[in-house]
Amino acid sequence: MSLKRFLFMPRTPLNHVLCGWAQAAAAIGDQWSILIVRDAFKGVKTFSAFQKSIGVSKGVLSRRLEHLVASGILAKAPVGLGASHSEYSLTPKGKALLPAMLALAQWSDKWVFGEGNEPYVVVDALNQAPVPPLEVRAQDGRRVELEDLTILPGPGCPKSEP
Amino acid sequence: MSLKRFLFMPRTPLNHVLCGWAQAAAAIGDQWSILIVRDAFKGVKTFSAFQKSIGVSKGVLSRRLEHLVASGILAKAPVGLGASHSEYSLTPKGKALLPAMLALAQWSDKWVFGEGNEPYVVVDALNQAPVPPLEVRAQDGRRVELEDLTILPGPGCPKSEP
DNA sequence: CAGTATCCTCGCAGATACTG
C-alpha cells in the first residue's frame, strides 16, 4: 500500500503557466465570468443587476466579481460619497476583451444555433446592422485559415510535437 | 428550521440557456477545454500527446475529450483498421473557433504579458510574421468600439436593464 | 440594497490500478 494515497494533490493552478491561452483561461475561463463580462458589456454595473441577470447566488457572484477585479478586468468604485454601494465597470483591459467576446458570440450564433439564423446578438448602433463575422487576416491583408498559421508554443507552454 | 436545508439544489446548468455566450461557456468555458482546443490547433491528435502537453490527469482528459466530442468540436476516429488507438481532430465547428481563440491569445499577449512584448503566439506561416490584432468593423468598414455597439439580449438571455 | 459569513452537498480533479 502506498503512502501517496494519503497525500493531497491539489488542482493544478494555471496562473503560473506563462501561456497566453492559459492566462486567458485563468481570467475568464469559467462559465460565470464569461456571463459577468457579457453583462458588463451590456452596461450592467450593480451587484443586484448582475445577480438578477445571471441568476447566480450571491456568494458565488461576490467571489467572481472579486476575481475579475483582481484580474484587472473590472474596477470597483463607490458611487457617491456615502459609499452606500459600489459599481463595477470595465477597465481598458476588460474592454479589450471585445474581439474575443464578439468572436465567441458569432461562433455560437452560427454553430450552436444554426446557420439559418441571422446574427442578432451584437449590432452596430449607428446603422442598426449586425456586425459582420470577425475574420483573421495576415499583415498583407489576405484571409488566413488555420492551415496557414503556425501556433508557437510561447514561453511556459510545453512544446507539443504531433 | 427549514426543510429546504435538506433539499439538494444542483448547480445551475447552462446548456438550456439560449444565449450565445452561455452556449460558448458551456462548450469551452473551462480551463482544460481551452487548452485542449489550443493543442488541437497546434496539430496534437493523440490522447497521450494531449496529456503530455497539458499535464492533466488521464481521467480528466478523458472526460474533457468526451465533452468536446459531444459538443461537436472534436471528432474521434480510429486510426488504421486495427483500431489500436484513435485520433482526435478538429471538426469544422471546432476550426471555426479560430477567431475567438486568436482574439483570446492576442488579448493576453497584450494585457497579461504587457504591451512591450511583441505578439508571438500565432504567426502567419507564409511570411513568418505575426498576425495583426483582430479588429471589430461594422458593415460599412469603419472600426467600432464597445460604445458603438448595442448588445442585444438574445433569446433566453434575461433582459438586463442598467 | 450590497454584500459577508456559515453550512451543506455534491462535482471535479488527482492518483492508482486495471483492461484490451
Add this chain to the structure above:
DNA sequence: CAGTATCTGCGAGGATACTG
C-alpha cells in the same frame, strides 16, 4: 499505448442568515 473504473478530498456553488 489508450483509455476506463474506482477511490478520495478539496472546493465550487447553492441556500440562508446576518451586518451596515
